[in-house]
Amino acid sequence: MSNYIEPLAQESTPSIIADKLRMAIGHGELKPGAQLGEADLARKLGVSRGPLREGMQRLTQEGLLVSIRNRGLFVVDMTPDDIRDMYLAREAIERAAARKIHMGDTEGPGTVLLEIVDKMSYAEGDPAAVGEIDIEFHEALVRLAESPRLSRMHQTFITETRMCIHALAETYATADFRVREHYALAEAIRIGNADFADKLLIAHMDDAITRLINR
Template identity: 55%
Template sequence: MPLADIEPVSRESTAGIIARQLRDAIMNGALPPGTQLGETELASRFQVSRGPLREAMQRLVSEGLLRSERHRGLFVIDLEPDDVYDIYVARTAIERAAAIRIMRGDREKAAAALDEIVRAMEAAASEDDPTALSDADLRFHEVLVAESGSRRLMRMTQTLLIETRMCLSMLQQTYQRVEERVDEHNQLIKAIRADDEEAVLKLLEVHMEDAIQRLLPGTSLH
């Protein structure tokens, strides 16, 4: 069939909708690590046949969010220490590349977009809402990568951010002052506005290193 005859898909597929909702459930902890996914129960909950459900779950297997055990079924991944370490090593590489692109592009546009997210973090901190704070924290890093203008970096970061959100549920318990998280992100914005690439990269590195130390005491990214 000639490419000209291909019509655009106007609506998200059923499997796509199910996959998105399962991702959200894994990300926000509604499906905790290690949870077994039962086809019968999920098909009933989504009110769909098993075909699109299986397709959706296989998408999450390919993304690394579900694992398959022979003769047992599908389970939400458990984040072992090596997994947590690997997530932050990968994020450091991606966000460092994104930051360099931002510093050589429209810095003020990026800083303004990140300012908006920090305001949401401040509101969550003032309302003592750790879940909203973690959501805004994750959004900050998503916007940081998006503002680089690199579609490939953005694609690479999608699954990492879902896994990061799982880490943030553990991480939010390690802060004595939630304002610490807001301060870290504000410092990054100030360095972007100051056109200080070295400081931006250092702050990103320190931010990732701090998370690793909190999640895996005694472990360093280097």
């Protein structure tokens, strides 16, 4: 597993620190419910406490960290209700992104998404790799909409998705259903079938909730 909590190799800023912590949370280096020690993190990252506090404040505003009075700062713990709410928000963003893609030429974006699905099929048998390619697909879907605001909002929910997938890896041990679902969605976008793509996205999110909660 990559080590994200390590000294920064470039000038530290709250944004860079927030990015490092976000990746550490998403990839399970900072686990759900874990308490963040300011002094320890500052030492590991090689930064002063001022920029570190600003970076952590950004993640608190995003909902990835939670401050508990008289106890400290903790990584959010994803309950079933949190998972449902997160996927509700992701669904809204990704459906909006798909609609925007369908306002223009869809063959290019659809082809990009199909190439990612090919990578997913080659990675079958490696749940961690399939999980990362799954996330890559959805990041690409939103990026291809060319909406900076949708991309910014999506970033937090993708981190929470990573938390779920890494914490519940056994639930996603089988890749074949994900290849099929992503292929159908990518092909619907490629041929410009907006209504079908929208229905597939809704079903895909509902299926993910079921697999993550009913484990």
